[in-house]
Amino acid sequence: MRIRATVVAAVSGALALSALAAPAAQASDDAVSRADIAKVREAAHAASSSKAAFSARAAAYDEPYALNVTFSNFKIAKAVKVGTTNRVTAKVTYTLTHGTDVDITAFDFLTDPFLYKGSFAAPQNVLIGDDFGHCKSTSATKATCSGTIDIRPRDYELLNADAGTWKAGAWAIAFNGEDPGADDFDMGKVGYAEKGGLATTLVQRYSKLTVNASPEPVKKGKTITVTGKLTRANWEAFRYAGYTNQSVKLQFRKKNSNTYTTIKTVKTNSTGNLKTTVKASVDGYYRYNFEGTTTTPAVKAAGDFVDVK
Structure with a gap:
């Protein structure tokens, strides 16, 4: 060693x-x-x-x-x-x-x-x-x-x-x-x-980022809750721990589109968790996007699809 x-x-x-x-x-x-x-x-x-x-x-x-x-x-x-x-x-x-x-x-x-x-x-x-x-x-x-x-x-x-x-x-x-x-x-x-x-x-x-938008499916005009968590490597404990007080963008792209648009910016809490709400309008994908710092690389969560009825 x-x-x-x-x-x-x-x-x-x-x-x-x-x-x-x-x-x-x-x-x-x-x-x-x-x-x-x-x-x-x-x-x-x-x-x-x-x-x-x-x-x-x-x-x-x-x-x-x-x-x-x-x-x-x-x-x-x-x-x-x-x-x-x-x-x-x-x-x-x-x-x-x-x-x-x-x-x-x-x-x-x-x-x-x-x-x-x-x-x-x-x-x-x-x-x-x-x-x-x-x-x-x-x-x-x-x-x-x-x-x-x-x-x-x-x-x-x-x-x-x-x-x-x-x-x-x-x-x-x-x-x-x-x-x-x-x-x-x-x-x-x-x-x-x-x-x-x-x-x-x-x-x-190294960083990781998750996202979950619910409920799925949802009626148009109803509230969608989008949660997630931003974590990064803890080199002393050999595990991933929450990255606190970090600005993360919530983004959305319509079904059949390739472009994500930022809806709002959310900050991680004391354990790295993210939570916010949006109104359902059309079918599409929600993701969180962290742009990184000098100590932690940028990371994007895979989009979570929501079917709007």
């Missing part, structure tokens, strides 16, 4: 966290583990916090040198909708630009995307993928890289307060033949680069 980044926040700086917050997923040759990467990142952050910048000239035995790699053109979906049980995978791509001295085809060159909540220097939480990213060279110094962000709500990776805007980043490590498990492992021969603020996305609590 992966551990929330906040649990290990005191252990190391910024983005060593995402490595520590992961299982021992390994590179394709099983040579480098997430723990090895965490060790390099921790050393890099310790070095950068003790001086304005760390460089190849300044690199010492116990810290990596600044790898000649930059990241750009990071792309991810505008929103990642997460429920209460199933793993959610968000695909990402980014451009990696590197110096001619960097061999991105080496077995021990690794790169990975990540998402973080809060500031880059002190994130509240970090999300990563199950596997490292993969890059394909497009020129002598550029590559298109792809990866995933894999989220498992049942593994306590998210708190409800985590819903909202997250930022994206990427890192790269060149071990250059150094064995992290060897007694003579030389950190100074390992290159490391990272960058935050490459893009943003919304990590949202």
